[in-house]
Amino acid sequence: MKINKNIAISDTGFVFNPLNGESYSINPIGIEIINMMKEDKSFEDITHTMLTKYTVEDATFEKDYFDFIGILKHHNLIDTNEQA
Amino acid sequence: MEKLRYERPVIKKLEAGMPNKFGLRTEYTPMTHIDGVAVKDLVKDYGSPLYVISETTIRSTINKAKKAFTTRYPKVQFAWSYKTNYLNAVCNVFHQEGSWAEVVSGFEYEKALRNGVDGKKIIFNGPDKSEADLRKAIENESLIHIDHLDELYTILEITETIDKRPKVAIRVNMDTGTYPVWDRFGFNYENGQAWDALNKIMRSGKLELVGLHCHIGTFMLAASAYAIAAGKLADLAIGIEQKYNHCIKYIDMGGGFASKNTLKGSYLPGSDTNPTFDDFAEAITTALINSNFKNNELPTLILETGRALIDEAGYLIGSVIANKRTSLGKRTTIIDVGVNLLFTAFWYEHKMTPAQPFTHYTETSQVFGPLCMNIDVIRENIDLPLLNKGDQVVISTIGAYNMTQWMQFITLRPNIVMIDTEEKVHLVRENEKLESITDLEKMPEHLKKFDL
Numbered sequence: 001m002k003i004n005k006n007i008a009i010s011d012t013g014f015v016f017n018p019l020n021g022e023s024y025s026i027n028p029i030g031i032e033i034i035n036m037m038k039e040d041k042s043f044e045d046i047t048h049t050m051l052t053k054y055t056v057e058d059a060t061f062e063k064d065y066f067d068f069i070g071i072l073k074h075h076n077l078i079d080t081n082e083q084a
Numbered sequence: 085m086e087k088l089r090y091e092r093p094v095i096k097k098l099e100a101g102m103p104n105k106f107g108l109r110t111e112y113t114p115m116t117h118i119d120g121v122a123v124k125d126l127v128k129d130y131g132s133p134l135y136v137i138s139e140t141t142i143r144s145t146i147n148k149a150k151k152a153f154t155t156r157y158p159k160v161q162f163a164w165s166y167k168t169n170y171l172n173a174v175c176n177v178f179h180q181e182g183s184w185a186e187v188v189s190g191f192e193y194e195k196a197l198r199n200g201v202d203g204k205k206i207i208f209n210g211p212d213k214s215e216a217d218l219r220k221a222i223e224n225e226s227l228i229h230i231d232h233l234d235e236l237y238t239i240l241e242i243t244e245t246i247d248k249r250p251k252v253a254i255r256v257n258m259d260t261g262t263y264p265v266w267d268r269f270g271f272n273y274e275n276g277q278a279w280d281a282l283n284k285i286m287r288s289g290k291l292e293l294v295g296l297h298c299h300i301g302t303f304m305l306a307a308s309a310y311a312i313a314a315g316k317l318a319d320l321a322i323g324i325e326q327k328y329n330h331c332i333k334y335i336d337m338g339g340g341f342a343s344k345n346t347l348k349g350s351y352l353p354g355s356d357t358n359p360t361f362d363d364f365a366e367a368i369t370t371a372l373i374n375s376n377f378k379n380n381e382l383p384t385l386i387l388e389t390g391r392a393l394i395d396e397a398g399y400l401i402g403s404v405i406a407n408k409r410t411s412l413g414k415r416t417t418i419i420d421v422g423v424n425l426l427f428t429a430f431w432y433e434h435k436m437t438p439a440q441p442f443t444h445y446t447e448t449s450q451v452f453g454p455l456c457m458n459i460d461v462i463r464e465n466i467d468l469p470l471l472n473k474g475d476q477v478v479i480s481t482i483g484a485y486n487m488t489q490w491m492q493f494i495t496l497r498p499n500i501v502m503i504d505t506e507e508k509v510h511l512v513r514e515n516e517k518l519e520s521i522t523d524l525e526k527m528p529e530h531l532k533k534f535d536l
Contacts, residue, residue: 022097022098023098024095024096024098025095026094026095027093027445028443029090029093030093030094030095052087053087053088054087054088054089055088056090056472060090060472060473064407065093067409068092068093070409071095071413072095074413075097
């Protein structure tokens, strides 16, 4: 699962989609996840990193991760063609 | 290495230039403590959900109200409205502050007596007073506010068998320029019902007419309505003096002052827009002083304000059960506080503040209670910081009616604690157990056994 190539993401969490002109803001944990996705890290790798760094349980993070991915898809920020 | 606090990932579409009907974000700091006591400790010791009452806030609020009236009028008496919150601990704080008791049923009357209130300082309102209730109130020389003619005739009948002269007032309803007109309590001013009842009382010779009472509405947002009501009651009182050469002792303006809550559909928060005690006091006392009472014959002004005196002293702590999304993708948060415990969620947009640190990121959310009922909505739309399962929220300004109109429905009612003026926590009502409910039930013999 990859973030669309033409999406511009700043370090502070400002997101711009040039295809439709929409912009978004993402919180720091969201940026971390997106940056790891850009580095082609797997869900398992991302989970491991987050559980090591933050006070969160496995189940909570998994639920929040897939909820976040769902919203990224909803906003057409994920390249669905590259999905497995 | 110590782990960092987790916040769920969130992305929010930016809508520049779009005004938000629900206002800007209001929560900037978490409410980690109530009156100096940590919310986490309260939940650890007493569970969640948990009602918390601030004794300090009750005392400061009643003193604010007293100051507003006593600086404008010579004789003022507050009477605590039991139905608003009749927890004994709450009632006794008001009694310690000098409030009489205002009750609307035999049950509340008994509660006031048991709390140690002198019968002469109990005002008995309400449409449902049994003959036994009335007899007891007459024996105790309580102030009986007559709601209808059937009650008046019952009192007159009782006087045939009792060696006491009942102290009575009539409840008067009237048009005060607000909509809807509250015309269900007492006798109407405009159509002559009030005079009809007063004539019956005065001509019976068996009752002592001590006052006039009105209850013009609830959550009144116009102080001017009280000025109209006070003026009409003053006219009645002066009319009684002229006609019967009888001075009443008090005018009771009832309750109905708005608290600082925000009604649903309001654009601005109630804390900014609702009238203050000074506004109500100015309207009422100006009307009474400007009426035709002789200067040395001003009646005592009685106030039965409930909601505005206790709402801000009440908090309800809840915990997040889950976060999910609706079919349209809207964020929903389920907490362990339902409308069974927060009846006022039906008409207020209650302020909700997380009890733990949060960042400036928010999501527009719907907050549901735990009941398996579609109506169990605590907030339709609220910009909330990102809450995780297990986080606590503090719901503010809930002290009025929620601890009396609550429902034992689906779940059991939780503990109520009061934090005293020295930051000590007291359990003032224990949480219900299964037996609290089932002990009252009786099982018919033939239903005791079954095979599945």
